[in-house]
Amino acid sequence: MRARYPRDLGLKKDLPAFLLGLLATSFQILLLREFAAYFAGNELTLGLILASWLLWVGLGSLAAGRRKRPLPSRLSLGFLTVLLFPCAMLAVRLSRFLFHLSSGEIVGPGLVLILSLGVCFLVGFPLGVLFVSNVVRQAGNVRRVYILESAGACAAGLLVHCLLAVVSSSWAIAAAIAAAAVFLSFLAEPDRPLWIWPLGVVVLLGGFWLADGPSQRAYWRPFELLASRDTRYGRQQVIQIKDQRSLYSNNSPAYSLPDPGAAEEAVHFAMLQRPNARGVLLIGGGLGGTLGELLKYRAAEIDYVELDPAVVGLSRRFVGEEVNRDLEDPRVRLFFRDGRDFLRRSKSVYQVILLNLPEPATAQVNRYYTREFFLLARSHLASDGLLSFSVPSSETAIGPELRMLLTSLRATLIGVFPMVRVVPGNRNIFLASGGPLTLDPGELGGRLTFLGLTTRFLDSRSLRSRLHELRLRYLEEQLSSGVPRINSDLSPAAFFLSVAHWSAQFQGGESAFLRFLTRVPVPLLLGLPLLLLALFLAVLRGLKKEAAFRLLPLGLMGLTTIVAEIVVLLWFQAAHGFLYGRIALLLSVFMLGLSLGGLIPPPPERLAPRRLTAVQLGFLAVLAGLRLGLPSELPETFALAVLFSLGILGGSLFVVSNALYLRLKVDYGRGYGFELVGSFIGALITSTLLIPLAGLGRVIDWILLLNLLGLAFFLSRPGRSRSAI
């Protein structure tokens, strides 16, 4: 049937490509969130999931490009993708049944990898095929599709972010975006099928939306799910068994009530050091008894900072009167803000700062365990003020991974505070101060008695046991062994070490491998891939594969842009606080840059290599600028400018390089596929391995060298190829 595109409705021709970008990025964001909601959202698992997504989209594009037979219709592909997405989300949610895991059982990296590869295949692969399908529809105009897709991705980031502020279910958001995309695709299709088809898809999407609640309840059975809320910060849920209610954040228990005494150790080891403290700052985890324990100190005035208002809202409504009573105490001031940002803007000076946060298993939480944060905290403490936090540990023996993590944290503290003590136990409580600290059990027990504090777990006998000289000596020996890594914003070692410790639970080879990586000298860690790449490129150069000269820039671009993106995001988090709205803006700015970069008209054929060279030099310049600017506290406009520049360069490079390749061979998917494969590699290794082990600065150095190698390779292409171009 002849295509019907009325001249005055040219937009309809472009709409499907825009919708592709919108759908792909929305699905990616929501699927990542679903994964994070059910699997330990540490950097390793998040890296695996993101990498799987990019890999399958890239492979889908590559496969579609090579396909000799005509692709399925774009509309049917789109409908299929839209229907597979709910299946993917369901698979994630009900994965514990798929893998025969017991209720509450955690999942190791191996299973995460299998599941993420499987689930991302369901959605990512058809999305990659859809890219090629759209190109075919646009008569081979890859550039146009790329620009539109990037624009759609740009819109998706902002749209999802805005919707999350008003809609409490990410499944609802997915269903709404997908339904809108289905209808618009249908309207834009010149060869429309019967309207019953999109209607049917939308009805199924509606069913998906309605299945959110029942599937969550099924997941939690035999517990009773009382409430669930998706926020920008994650999924908050309240469950009940018998008379006990528990708040869960991304599937991890935050606290339970009634749970008498659970919060004691988080509070009293610190407060007994400064029992008359007036100004107390509590960052995170105030509910579930912590505030109540703090309020036992009659002089204390408490500033309690909590990131997610939903945590407090759900707790007030569902969990118990104890929560309301503590929050309504006149001595408690509640702030909803990022804790580090709060401290940066505050002028208050405290006697005690308590961090009651999860362990530093992600780059986001790790910001509270870095040298820079400790310096910030110290600047808000009185001269003998105290900072305290705790991490899970072992009462009986400390294994090598745990030891590396604990020594890193202690060494980082020692670099800022003259006095640091660590309390042994199943949780190690770190105490750091400019004034004296004591771990004498008699002294602490005496203070407890003198203050008339009623406690359950901490009494003189348990203190004597916990602070016995044998335990203290053992812990001191462990913390003094090895060469500790300082945890800093630009070299966030602790979240890698946390991941290594976490993976040790699963007794696979992963923890040995991660531990091995900590011992590899950084120059070798970074240099070996460069050496291998150089050898590989030399071989390619020798083989004179023209396609390699034209495709390599794309792969390199994919790798470079994602590495640089991650570096900028981590630096931004560290410097400005993890402002969730800004992150969506940052990513959208990058996608906008990609889109605009694609709009730059490609040069004539004979000038294409020069343009490519210029773009690659542009990359080098931006990376060099980022490297120079990195250590300092630059305004956030710098981050936006870097991402925008990278986007422009990336979009421009894609257009030119892809056009060059298409002159060699008509394969619409290969260029896009190569770019995504490069992104896959970057996603897999950057935040999980390279950044924590080598630091942000060295990673930029590394990517600079990588680009130099790529540029050298491109410039070394044989003369007859030059004239052929």
Place this chain on the structure above:
Amino acid sequence: MKRRRFCETLAGTGLLMGTGAAGRLARAWDFQDTANLSHVEARFYKKHPDREIECLLCPRLCRLGDKERGYCGVRQNDGGTYYTLVYGKACSANVDPIEKKPFFHFLPATDAFSIASAGCNVNCKFCQNWQISQVRPEQVPHFDLPPAEVAAAAERYKCRSIAYTYTEPTVFFEYMYDSAVMARRKGLRNCVVTAGHIQPEPLQQLLQVVDAVKIDLKAFRQDFYKDYVRGELQPVLDSIRAVSRTKVWLEIVYLVIPTLNDGGPDIRIMCRWLAREVGPEIPLHFSRFQPMYLIKNLPPTPISTLEALRDIALEEGLKYVYIGNVPGHSGESTYCPGCRNKVVERFGMQVTALSLKKGACPACGRAIPGIWA
């Protein structure tokens, strides 16, 4: 330079650099040092042809070829002789209140010198000490603490007893046994904290030299043992029965994990079995689970669940039923089953009042079983 020569040079350079890099990488790899482990011949094994051995220590009855290790990871067949790798090699040594084990009818308000080596012959998904139980001995730091030193250290830290605990002491049987013998010579008592996954013969030998045993009964269902413990229920029940037939003091701990092993009917059956096979005066502790190890996404056990299970146990005739890990709960104290007088008051690990008179209730004179001094 011709292309071939270029490639040869490049390949050679790459090989050299790669070799250097590989060497450096190999040095970074954590090849675990086994030289520091013990090499003491194990007890309770049988030799088979072709240098095979069969371990007879625990119900797994591992049959091993040369250089193979048992399931526990701390015993190895070396040329047809079976060796324990952890004799005198402790990875943890602490002073704990005896109530922490928990023993409530054994030397109350005293300290136990608690030791462990690495390894275990089960694999509980909720293990609190997985860092030393689910690893091989070369994977965790350990130190020399020979049996004589164990007893000397217990004396030094004024402990009345030595507890073999944290991991599964069955797997360091020889070390435990010899330490217990040395301890007895010094007048110290010995207590064992075990999952009860041990063969009858070694158990009988062990019972000659120890004074108290606490067995963790994880559930009263074989499927739970299979799915969450990777062990067998029946040997544990046999161990309980065997210990109860001797003069060695026995207490049972049941860690209550919400939704997994907290079913009332199962508990009732278990209590009936205990009352019948062991006797109604066996102390039974229902301990509160805290999120741990591989099931750390479960919430803690509701206190009301523990109370309900305690009620069931008391209904089934058990006299001394406790609630653990809930400091301040009335279920921590010991009550005379005759007159309900509180004879031992506890708050957490603290004994706040002890009113027994020569092991009997001061009010009605009823003997309260236990080793009280």
